[in-house]
Amino acid sequence: MLDAVVGAVIAVTATTAMLSAVQVTQSAFDQAGRSPLIEGEVEILRGAGYDANAGSEDRQVLEADLRQLPVQ
Structure with a gap:
């Protein structure tokens, strides 16, 4: 028992x-994969002609799109 x-x-x-x-x-x-953009990625955005400053509309749209991507 x-x-x-x-x-x-x-x-x-x-x-x-x-x-x-x-x-x-x-x-x-x-x-x-949920880390903030690193400096190299910000430089790529600036080089492509986007406003990469924190809080800018371009960056907010990009970060919103990245959050919607699947993580697997």
Whole structure:
């Protein structure tokens, strides 16, 4: 009887740990690629004739488009 209880506790602990790991991994994938533009990317925008200053309409449109892209 005690063996069954210990086995059940081990199974619940392992399942909880596995689900927590999956949740952390999913959160990491959701945030992947969600970093601000780096200086090299800003220079490319400026070279293409866009206003790359923070808060400019061109940059806001670009960042809105990037947020809509799938992350996978």
